[in-house]
Each structure stands twice: as structure tokens, then as C-alpha cells.
Amino acid sequence: MIIMKMIKVVQGDITKMKVDAIVNAANTTLRGGGGVDGAIHRAAGPELDIACARFHGCNTGEARITPGFRLPARYVIHTPGPVWHGGNHGESSLLHNSYFNSLQLAEQNQCETVAFPSISTGVYSYPLDAAAQVALTTIKDFLQTSKSVQTVFMVCFDSQTLAAYQQAYQQLGIQ
Numbered sequence: 001m002i003i004m005k006m007i008k009v010v011q012g013d014i015t016k017m018k019v020d021a022i023v024n025a026a027n028t029t030l031r032g033g034g035g036v037d038g039a040i041h042r043a044a045g046p047e048l049d050i051a052c053a054r055f056h057g058c059n060t061g062e063a064r065i066t067p068g069f070r071l072p073a074r075y076v077i078h079t080p081g082p083v084w085h086g087g088n089h090g091e092s093s094l095l096h097n098s099y100f101n102s103l104q105l106a107e108q109n110q111c112e113t114v115a116f117p118s119i120s121t122g123v124y125s126y127p128l129d130a131a132a133q134v135a136l137t138t139i140k141d142f143l144q145t146s147k148s149v150q151t152v153f154m155v156c157f158d159s160q161t162l163a164a165y166q167q168a169y170q171q172l173g174i175q
């Protein structure tokens with residue numbers, strides 16, 4: 001059987017995604033915040049914060065997995081992306097690590113479908129075009145050797161984010 005792996009760039013609300021795992025652009029406390037983090041915690045219900053508290057935080061670029069509770073997604077993978085400090089503070093490798101470590105956790109938990117938000121490009125101020133390059137390159141490379149992960153959605157909340165990821169997608173020649 002031939003299985004087609006793919007990246008799909010879509011516009012929408014990640015809390016509505018019926019996938020095996022959604023990724024949360026968390027902060028290092030893992031105790032919820034604004035933006036997509038707040039939206040995920042509200043939609044999942046209070047059990048999510050109780051589950052996250054047990055980790056006692058998470059370093060930037062690392063990832064942790066919890067159930068999805070009231071979300072349509074089975075799991076939430078939480079990763080704090082880097083705060084942008086001008087680009088010379090390891091931001092791109094930390095952003096790569098957030099995507100890579102999230103995908104590895106998805107793989108270890110037999111996920112076939114994974115959805116990401118645009119990590120670090122909100123309050124953390126990572127430039128959108130540069131972030132899109134790191135995100136899509138990391139996902140594309142990961143899919144070359146993944147066993148369970150088949151389809152990865154980039155869920156863009158607004159049209160500017162959608163345009164940046166669509167452009168990066170074309171530049172990378174992703175089919």
C-alpha cells in the first residue's frame with residue numbers, strides 16, 4: 001500500500017481540529033496563557049491545567065503530551081517556542097526543536113494526524129516569514145522518515161499568517 005504523507009496549510013481555529021494531536025504554543029510554566037494557549041485551555045476544560053501542572057514546567061523547545069480532554073483531538077502536545085530577541089539568541093534552532101520534539105512525541109504516541117499553530121509568531125514576536133520557513137522545513141524533513149505520522153496541518157488563524165505559510169510552502173517546493 002502506498003501512503004501519501006503530506007503537509008496541509010489551512011486557515012482556522014486549532015481547537016476545532018479533529019486530529020490525533022494538536023500542538024499548543026505554550027509558555028514555560030505550561031499553566032496556560034493568552035493567544036492559542038488560552039483558547040486550547042478554555043476548549044479542553046480545567047482537566048488540562050491539572051494535567052499540565054504535574055510537569056512542573058517545560059524548557060523552551062522541549063515538548064510534553066497530555067490528553068485532549070473536551071477537545072476533538074485525542075492529545076495536546078505542549079511546547080514553549082522561543083521569544084524573539086533579534087535572531088542571535090538561538091531562536092531558529094529553538095523553534096526547530098519545538099516542531100521536531102512535538103513531532104517525535106506524536107510519533108511515539110502512534111499519531112497519524114497532527115495540527116500545529118504558528119508557534120512564536122504571536123506574543124513572542126518571531127518574524128512570520130522566517131518562522132514559516134523553519135516550521136515547514138522541519139515538518140517536511142520529519143515526514144521523510146516518520147512511521148505513524150502521515151498528515152501534518154499548519155493551522156493559520158489569520159489571513160496574513162496563511163499567506164506567509166503558503167508562500168514558504170511554495171518556496172520549499174512541497175507537493
Ligand code: ADP
Binds near residue numbers: 037039081119
Ligand atoms: P506565541 O506566544 O508562541 O507567539 P500566540 O498564541 O501569541 O503564541 O500566537 C501564535 C499564533 O497562534 C498566532 O498566529 C495567533 O494568531 C495564533 N492563534 C491564536 N488563537 C488561535 C487558534 N484558536 N487557533 C490557531 N491559531 C491561533
